[in-house]
Amino acid sequence: MLAAFLAQAVFAEEVTFLLHWSHQAQFAGYYVAKEKGFYQKRGREVVIKRGGYDVDGRACLTEGKPVFCTTMLFTALEDRDKGLPLVHLAQVVNRANFTLVAWKKNGIAKPEDLQGRRVSLWLKEFEAPYDAFFKRYHLQPRKEPQYFTVNLFLRRGVDACAAMYYNEYHTIQQCGIDPEELTVFEMWKHGFDFPEDGIYCMAQTAESQPDLCRDIAEASLEGWVYAREHQEEALDIVMDYVRRGHVPTNRAHMKWMLEKMLVSIFPGPGDKWQFGVLSPESYDNAVRLLREQKLIKNAPPFEDFHRAIGGLNKIEPRTASDCHSRFRGNDTVSK
């Protein structure tokens, strides 16, 4: 059996796991799954590749080889609308982290204050929740593109910028800006709480290799469960990835990010979602929003979009995550 396992490991086809951003704790679970051998023990050889603006994900996906990727639900829906046959395997992040961070000093205290202001956003893919937010408050801000850094915001080139609660919001604080200097608009508090990171692959892969899909999704989720239970070890692995990838960041930031990710992934008391699962209701909400925003024209039915892979129950977390009470406690109430 061992020999069979080894043979499978050695000769297994190399599978690419494409992240949608550069290496960071946002992807801790996948690194852990790889480093702790959760892919390997299922006989899968996985290569994790970073994403970002300088990486053409679509090209990678359409090369023909089996490729799995993480992406936001919105992005996936837009891609589907544009004809990229992506299918959803597992929903990792079920709670939104999109925020808009603004300078209090520039007189921004409420959404209306953003009217006509310069706001930098990740254009295209991660724009949808902000557009919905602007629409809701009838705002026409002057949009600027935002890429890898928030330096344009820090140098007061814009009045507000997009910031993931787990990432840029903390980066800004790590540049010496106190939270008191900022007005933070949490999108999920304004009614735009949508699932974020999920695991996807091409429809063709899902059809031809359902076992592979199941293995990758299961191992990835197992990685997240392990990361939650061994946060320091997970952080060590993350730091290893960021160092090797020459990502300029630090452990304190990765720690913040991991903590915020975990509470977005594992449901706490009062949370309605299920770990790893995209509910048809959340899907429908997302579709409705994107349609309203005219970001997509058509969307596949949930059954077509999501491929049930089964076996997820095996890696259901044993207990409700205790990190919930430590972090987003207030947010839960306000939702």
Added chain:
Amino acid sequence: MLVNRSIAARMAVFVLVGAGCILGAIIGYSYFAVRRMLMEELRSEAEYMAKAAVNRIETVERSVEKIVQGMAIDLEMSSLSTNDMYQLLRRTLEENRAIICGAAIALDPANGGITNYCAPYVYLDKGQLVAKDLGAGNYHYDVWDWFNLAQKLRMPVWCEPYFDEGGGNILMVTYCYPVFKGDEFYGVVTSDVSLEWLADMLAKISKDIGGYAWLISANGTFITHPKRDLIMNETIFSTAEAHPDPALRAAGRKTGQRMIRGETDFIPFTSVVTGKQGWLYFAPVPSTDWSLAVMFLREHLMEYIFGLNKVNLILGTIGFALLLIVALAIARSITYPLRQLASATRTMAQGDLDKALPEIKGEDEVAQLASAFDNMRGDLKKYIVQLQEATAARERMESEMRIARNIQMDLVPKTFPSRKEFEMFGLLEPAREVGGDFYDYFMPDDQHIFVFIGDVSGKGMPAALFMAVTRTLLKAICRVERNPAFILRRLNDGLAESNDSSMFVTLFCALIDLSTGECKYSNGGHNPPFVVRASGAVTSLPLTGDVAVGIMPKMEFNEKLFALQAGDTLFLYTDGVTEAMNPTGDLFGENRALEELRQTHGATGEQMVKSMREKLRVYAAGAEQSDDITMLAFRFLGEG
């Protein structure tokens, strides 16, 4: 506890403590003075070094700014082809290869309506100029800060430093200059500067000051730091955030904020990275909004100060030891005679006053004390002799008084005739050893009896002597006289005749006819006796209106008569009975005496007298007897 120690030990302790305080104060002062001086020196050294370093950085950066500005002006003024751009870049790099290591002209991809990524780039690779197009392969260079910031801020920008992954992982910083043609954005001119020399420069400063220096960017990111891991990965705020101590976290964050605000200061600081304490000098690098920090380590400073103070400390310790020896020697020399005196005093206390005190030279306090001791010894000796003499004299006198008392007591009769016609009993208790009271009786014949009671004025020996004279005279007179008034008159004359001491005696004299009970009496100023009738009635005998005996000669005395029935008692007493006092000073009084006599009527004379005496003792309740107590009870039985 110190109180129990010897004077020498206490002196030594006090001197040492005093000297120790002074020494401590001097060392403390010198420590603080040196420290303050050093801090001032440090501050100016820090200022000098930081300014020198900042100037060097500024010189380089201003040069870079000039170079890039030059290219930007070329682009703005003329319309250059891509080749021209490469030429411009090559020429610029060739001329300034000592300063910059790469330059690019990145055109706005959106310019001209079609997306076109074109960015001629020339850089130094191992001394060779290499050219390439950053936009080749549709590479989206506009996502990077060096393009985006210049474009959006519409002003020249020093980007955050970065590690050039392609070029040997060298720390670089890029200066970007937006170019406008008219009002329209045209592109960005950039120049890359290697920052490796910065690390070398700061390493040298670190070595010179025995501390370390670091440089942070406008975002607080470490550009150089002795811990290379921090560079580009950590900000001064992230290192503060990771520190477990909340106070240091806050202090680190605050310092970081002051630094990126461009402030200059010299403050005590504990590094959140190394945990080391010291003083931090920070100053801004104006062109790039960076901030330079120079950290002086406390341990180095302390080492230096301790070195300076070490000599003080050693000298102080030696001085201290010498002081201890001297203090002990002085203290012992002072206390030596005291100890001798103490030993001599102990001998003296045992009674040996003849032993000479140790000789103490000089005139100091101890010598004075010794002299005073010697005087005291002499006086004590004299006093003891006097005391012995006085005691002997008193003892002699007391013994004489005792004898006198015995004689006096012998003078009054203690036995009384035993007859069927009467029975009698007398008692004398002097207040002092020799008193002036007396009683007596005399039977001139078988049918008559004289009874007397008297009280001589004054107390003690003179009174006793006077009493003796009185009694002798009385006895003599009674032999020839049968009349109480005559007896008193002759006694008066006898006593007054040669009475230089002006003494007198109160005297009651009665002659009782034993066959009839008829009684003739004369009273020379004495308390009137009581007659206790057999029936229990008690009366005092009427006075005869006469004064005391012996005051002046040729006095006449009256005589009175009364009759005693069988069973009646004549009770004679002196004022010691009626004037006996209780502790509060109240007199016993005649009424109490009368009452007592009434109670004891019918008793024998002895019973009556003893009962009265007991009554008096009870009444006195321990109070001192103030006067002689004398009583004589004559009970007439009438069976003659």
